[in-house]
Amino acid sequence: xxxNTGWALVLSxxxxxxxxxxxxxxxxxxxxxxxxxxxxxTSMGAIIGGLYASGISTExxxxxxxxxxxxxxxxxxxxxxxxxxxxxxxxxxxxxxxxATKQGVDKGEKALELFESLTGGKNxxxxxxxxxxxxxxxLSGKEAVFSSGSVAGAIRASMSFPLxxxxxxxxxxxxxxxxxxxxxxxxxxxxxxxxxxxxxxxNHFSSVSLKELRGAxxxxxxxxxxxxxxxxxxxxxxxxxxxxxxxxxxxxxxxxKKELLKLGEDAVNKNRxxxxxxxxxxxHRNKAGMPV
Numbered sequence: 001x002x003x004n005t006g007w008a009l010v011l012s013x014x015x016x017x018x019x020x021x022x023x024x025x026x027x028x029x030x031x032x033x034x035x036x037x038x039x040x041x042t043s044m045g046a047i048i049g050g051l052y053a054s055g056i057s058t059e060x061x062x063x064x065x066x067x068x069x070x071x072x073x074x075x076x077x078x079x080x081x082x083x084x085x086x087x088x089x090x091x092x093x094x095x096x097x098x099x100a101t102k103q104g105v106d107k108g109e110k111a112l113e114l115f116e117s118l119t120g121g122k123n124x125x126x127x128x129x130x131x132x133x134x135x136x137x138x139l140s141g142k143e144a145v146f147s148s149g150s151v152a153g154a155i156r157a158s159m160s161f162p163l164x165x166x167x168x169x170x171x172x173x174x175x176x177x178x179x180x181x182x183x184x185x186x187x188x189x190x191x192x193x194x195x196x197x198x199x200x201x202x203n204h205f206s207s208v209s210l211k212e213l214r215g216a217x218x219x220x221x222x223x224x225x226x227x228x229x230x231x232x233x234x235x236x237x238x239x240x241x242x243x244x245x246x247x248x249x250x251x252x253x254x255x256x257k258k259e260l261l262k263l264g265e266d267a268v269n270k271n272r273x274x275x276x277x278x279x280x281x282x283x284h285r286n287k288a289g290m291p292v
Contacts, residue, residue: 004194006037011045011046011200012183012200013178013179013203015252016257024264036129038130040133042183054120054151066261069257116150119151123148124149124151132145132146133157134181135177136177138174158175160175180224184199196239196278200245201242202245204244204246208222218252
C-alpha cells in the first residue's frame with residue numbers, strides 16, 4: 001500500500017441531499033483550504049466528486065445546479081415527470097409495467113450522456129484530482145472500486161439505484177448503486193494509503209412521519225435507509241474526520257437545490273474548529289492562520 005501524505009475527501013450518497021457536497025467544497029476553497037489529493041464517492045457523491053475531479057469548478061457546478069439542472073430533463077421515463085392525480089394513476093401503471101418487463105424504470109442513458117459531456121469523456125488517468133468510486137456487482141454481490149476506464153461509466157454504475165435505474169453492464173459485471181454496500185466509502189481512501197481522511201455524510205437517520213411515505217419510491221428508499229443507515233456511526237481513526245451536514249431534506253428533494261447548496265457552505269463555518277484541527281498536522285500555516 002502506498003503511503004500518501006496529503007488528504008482524501010470522501011463523499012457519501014444521498015440523492016438530492018448530495019447537492020450539499022458542492023457547497024461544502026466551494027466553501028473550503030474560498031476559505032483557503034487546499035484541494036484534496038484524492039476524492040472517493042458513491043452514488044450522488046460519485047457524481048459530484050467525479051465531475052469536480054475531472055476539472056469542473058465548484059462555481060460551474062453550482063451554476064449548473066442553480067440555473068440548468070432539472071431532474072426530468074435527464075431521465076427517459078415520464079414516470080418521474082407526471083404530477084397530479086391523473087399523473088399518479090399513470091405512474092402506477094407504468095411502474096408496474098416497467099418492473100414486470102424491465103430491470104429498472106429508467107435506462108440511465110440520458111444520465112450517462114450528461115456525465116460524458118460534463119467530464120469531457122475523461123478516463124480516470126485524465127482527471128485533475130485522482131478519483132475513485134464504488135458500485136455493487138449484482139452478480140457476485142461484492143463491492144467494486146473503479147480506478148480505470150471511463151469516469152462517466154463508473155459514475156453511471158455507482159448511481160444505479162435499484163428500481164429507479166437499470167443496472168449498468170461493464171464487461172461481464174452488472175452494477176448497481178455503490179451505496180447499497182458502502183455509502184460512505186472511507187475504506188477506499190484507506191486502501192489508497194491515506195491516513196488523513198475528511199468524509200462528508202449528507203444522510204441523517206431518524207424517525208419519519210407516515211405522510212412522508214407517500215408512494216412506493218419513498219417506501220423502497222426508506223427501507224434501504226433502515227438497512228444501511230440504522231447500523232450506527234462509521235468507525236474512524238484519530239486522523240479521520242466525519243462530518244454529517246444533513247437536514248430534513250428527502251433524497252428526492254431536488255427542488256430544494258439552493259437550500260442544499262447553502263447547507264454545504266454553512267457546514268464549513270459550523271465545523272471550522274474541527275476542520276482547523278484536521279488540517280493542522282498536514283499543512284503549514286501562514287500568518288493569517290489558514291492552511292496554505
